[in-house]
Amino acid sequence: MSDEPIKSKKFSRRAFLKVSGGGAVGAAVLPSLVKTTPVRADGAEVFKGAATIQLKVNGKARSVEVEPRTTLLSALRHQLEVTGCKEVCDRGECGACTVLMNGKTVLACMTLALDAAGKEITTVEGLAVDGKLDPVQQAFIDKDALMCGFCTPGFVMSVRALLNKNPHPTEAEVRQAVAGNTCRCGTYGRVFEAALAATKATNGKRG
Amino acid sequence: MANWKPLEQMTYLGKRYPRLDGLAKVTGAAKYTYDVNLPGLLYGALLSSPHPAAVIKNIDASAAQALPGVKAVLTDIHPTGTVRYVGEEVAAVAAVSPEIARDALELIKVDYEVLKFAADIDTAMQSEAPRVFFEQPNIRDPRKGGKGDIEAGFKQAAVVVESDYRTQVQTHNSLEVHGCVAKWEGENLIVWDSTQGVHPIREGIAKFLNLPQSNVRVICEYMGGGFGSKLQSSRYNGIAARLAKAANAPVKLMLTRPQDSMTAGNRPNLIAHVKLGATRDGKVVAFQSKTYGTAGIGSNAGSALPIAYDIPNTQTEHYDVYTNAGPARAFRAPGCPQASFVMEQVMDEMAEKLNMNPLDFRLLNDTNETRKKEWKLGAEKFGWAKRAPKPNADPGPFKRGMGLGAAIWWPGGRGTKSQLTILPDGGIEIRCGTQDLGTATRTIVAAVVAEELGVPIESVKALIGDTNYPYSGGSGGSTTAPSVAPAIKNATEKGKDKLLDLAAAHLGIAKTDLMIANGKVSAQSNAAKSLNWKQLCALLGTAPLEVQGEWVEGLSSAGVAGCQFAEVEVDTETGLVKVLRVLAVQDCGLVLNRLTAESQVNGAVIQGISYALLEDRLIDPVTGIPLNTTFENYKVLGALEMPKIDVIIYDEPARGVIGIGEPPTVPTAATIANAVYHAIGKRVREIPMTPDRVLAALST
Numbered sequence: 001m002s003d004e005p006i007k008s009k010k011f012s013r014r015a016f017l018k019v020s021g022g023g024a025v026g027a028a029v030l031p032s033l034v035k036t037t038p039v040r041a042d043g044a045e046v047f048k049g050a051a052t053i054q055l056k057v058n059g060k061a062r063s064v065e066v067e068p069r070t071t072l073l074s075a076l077r078h079q080l081e082v083t084g085c086k087e088v089c090d091r092g093e094c095g096a097c098t099v100l101m102n103g104k105t106v107l108a109c110m111t112l113a114l115d116a117a118g119k120e121i122t123t124v125e126g127l128a129v130d131g132k133l134d135p136v137q138q139a140f141i142d143k144d145a146l147m148c149g150f151c152t153p154g155f156v157m158s159v160r161a162l163l164n165k166n167p168h169p170t171e172a173e174v175r176q177a178v179a180g181n182t183c184r185c186g187t188y189g190r191v192f193e194a195a196l197a198a199t200k201a202t203n204g205k206r207g
Numbered sequence: 208m209a210n211w212k213p214l215e216q217m218t219y220l221g222k223r224y225p226r227l228d229g230l231a232k233v234t235g236a237a238k239y240t241y242d243v244n245l246p247g248l249l250y251g252a253l254l255s256s257p258h259p260a261a262v263i264k265n266i267d268a269s270a271a272q273a274l275p276g277v278k279a280v281l282t283d284i285h286p287t288g289t290v291r292y293v294g295e296e297v298a299a300v301a302a303v304s305p306e307i308a309r310d311a312l313e314l315i316k317v318d319y320e321v322l323k324f325a326a327d328i329d330t331a332m333q334s335e336a337p338r339v340f341f342e343q344p345n346i347r348d349p350r351k352g353g354k355g356d357i358e359a360g361f362k363q364a365a366v367v368v369e370s371d372y373r374t375q376v377q378t379h380n381s382l383e384v385h386g387c388v389a390k391w392e393g394e395n396l397i398v399w400d401s402t403q404g405v406h407p408i409r410e411g412i413a414k415f416l417n418l419p420q421s422n423v424r425v426i427c428e429y430m431g432g433g434f435g436s437k438l439q440s441s442r443y444n445g446i447a448a449r450l451a452k453a454a455n456a457p458v459k460l461m462l463t464r465p466q467d468s469m470t471a472g473n474r475p476n477l478i479a480h481v482k483l484g485a486t487r488d489g490k491v492v493a494f495q496s497k498t499y500g501t502a503g504i505g506s507n508a509g510s511a512l513p514i515a516y517d518i519p520n521t522q523t524e525h526y527d528v529y530t531n532a533g534p535a536r537a538f539r540a541p542g543c544p545q546a547s548f549v550m551e552q553v554m555d556e557m558a559e560k561l562n563m564n565p566l567d568f569r570l571l572n573d574t575n576e577t578r579k580k581e582w583k584l585g586a587e588k589f590g591w592a593k594r595a596p597k598p599n600a601d602p603g604p605f606k607r608g609m610g611l612g613a614a615i616w617w618p619g620g621r622g623t624k625s626q627l628t629i630l631p632d633g634g635i636e637i638r639c640g641t642q643d644l645g646t647a648t649r650t651i652v653a654a655v656v657a658e659e660l661g662v663p664i665e666s667v668k669a670l671i672g673d674t675n676y677p678y679s680g681g682s683g684g685s686t687t688a689p690s691v692a693p694a695i696k697n698a699t700e701k702g703k704d705k706l707l708d709l710a711a712a713h714l715g716i717a718k719t720d721l722m723i724a725n726g727k728v729s730a731q732s733n734a735a736k737s738l739n740w741k742q743l744c745a746l747l748g749t750a751p752l753e754v755q756g757e758w759v760e761g762l763s764s765a766g767v768a769g770c771q772f773a774e775v776e777v778d779t780e781t782g783l784v785k786v787l788r789v790l791a792v793q794d795c796g797l798v799l800n801r802l803t804a805e806s807q808v809n810g811a812v813i814q815g816i817s818y819a820l821l822e823d824r825l826i827d828p829v830t831g832i833p834l835n836t837t838f839e840n841y842k843v844l845g846a847l848e849m850p851k852i853d854v855i856i857y858d859e860p861a862r863g864v865i866g867i868g869e870p871p872t873v874p875t876a877a878t879i880a881n882a883v884y885h886a887i888g889k890r891v892r893e894i895p896m897t898p899d900r901v902l903a904a905l906s907t
Contacts, residue, residue: 133230
């Protein structure tokens, strides 16, 4: 394999480009990556290889070995067995891998694991507290807001994030909040019902 | 003959209760095929053909083989060496990470001799078009059908309508792509597959690998949607098993999203020319159709014309057309939504010519007694009487319209087996080799047991999705509920009978005097003589009670009817169609779970709207390359477009269990199309009814 920088023809996450303003990678992880030569014409440094980083997943610190291109989704699913976030499109089109990063929804397939280092990651596995379901989860069960269930974790996380910042959404706001989540079985109407029911059950807060 | 107890005596069946695996699905605990992680698991990946037609001359995989982390490479996976559509499997690798597997694919060099192709139906139908299969023409011999006397029928007809309609190719796009995990244990192979049929898949894999079926076990505990595309084993199954053998390690091989779109099935399109004849007083007497459709390199692109209406004189002629595109597979009510799109519109065209209300015209010509009642019920609930008598009644630019269409489906239940195990500590297990596609099969399996034994549903462990469990067929054709429920009831009846024997002997009471309800068995003549469930099961001693059940007559039926109504709003300046509301009335005999049955109808309607307005698999005729193989480009209906959907499950419990997965998606596109016509007074004769097509229709 040549030390080619990021290809322009075909999108590649094989190498990690460190550019000013995109400095999301902690300085601590960079030394374990190998700087490629030559540097790109624009002076940006390109790193390859693997690095061990810490991810805080559902309150626990976990070590993962990642390449610059490794997505948060790949790290969670393949290394940590956190499989609630689903791989469906792997390019940010469907929302099935939605997780919370420092409280905000991100698509795990579009987030590099390196960028998630040191941040609080919450997945659907982390919503229940002491065995007690998040009211959003309970409402999804009660309203049958799921069928095959493959999109469900993503919807649950999107609704949870909505209620965290807007405890009393309208149905229109719920629709906006899940507009990035795709369901092929057709659970949408019941997702809206579940979100509104969760709001009523607990005043929007986590139970 | 077996029968169900009356609906009013039921605790679960006919009622609303949440699905048992909801908890696993909302917490991420549910393990789908994609989620199966095993020690030493390798990740497989497939190299796809970039050409719509080419001979594979040579494959050089040496660089891929040499890449660190690559554990197996296969270059002989194509059965003939001639690829016939973009996306077809050419080579395969297995590596220690999905990322390295993708790297390895890029290192494989394939020399192709590129051939001429015909990737779209219009090109393929031209007389000088390149042949998809060299030995036969693209347009295949017709399949002809019909009844009565077509010429005499049209002679009786005072009014004739003749029209052309066209539908598109639709791809399934299940959220979980097709894929499997293959693991060898000596000569035995275990396959976790995202499938609609563990038993049929086992048969397919064993045949492909030339293994005894008894050496193959297929497991599918949870699966992320199939809609018909996961009823059969696929090339990837055999490839995964071969990679696992070559690497001496388990291999997970999931298709990519584009591969899933290109190779794993689709609903064929339909090009239809139809002719309908009716008497002056509105009786339809003759129907004739000539249709073409493409299933890619596959077959069976036919339609169910003339769907839903029993017409005395019919003649149908259908031609499958080969194209250099991925083969079709069953897709939710195969042949029906496209037929309905044609039939319901030509019916409306006729009604207009006869100056009849479309509803009255249906009532006059519909011979299905259930649907006649549903039409009336639905029309009343929907407010059909408020429909403007003439189309294009709104001054605009936003114009509203109402339409309707008929749902129909045929198959019923068939051979399924089951095993009930009652453990001495009171535990209840029910085993059945069916699978849950999201249709709540697991839940209804447990519910039937709970209903029969008078115990809470939570106390029943439903074990499904494994070929180690008793045989059940693939979950297709809406056959699952009517196949499975009778087999479960049969085993449970037998188990109950044996428990009653034990109780009768222990209590010294005649068996006929005993009843099981509310978690205990008691004498009807003396309530003091009773045993609770634990005490009853303790009578078993140490050996569990195991009884086999099978599908029996009398508990299920075939054939359902339904109808739908829709109101749309068309923006005549932009051509955008917005569906405002849909009402679906649907029977399914005895409802097993009203909550989850409604969910299935919701989903069917949503897929139908999506089919009507958005979905369309596009292949570039110049390059033969599919253009919209991802969710970014292939549009499916989403949260912002969701209309109000009302569902009425029409109870006919005396008929027993009938499936509901497919029929409610049959008439949705037709219903919307009729509503669009009513709104704007112009027919949009092709789906999806995108703004450009609506504007084109408006300008005629």
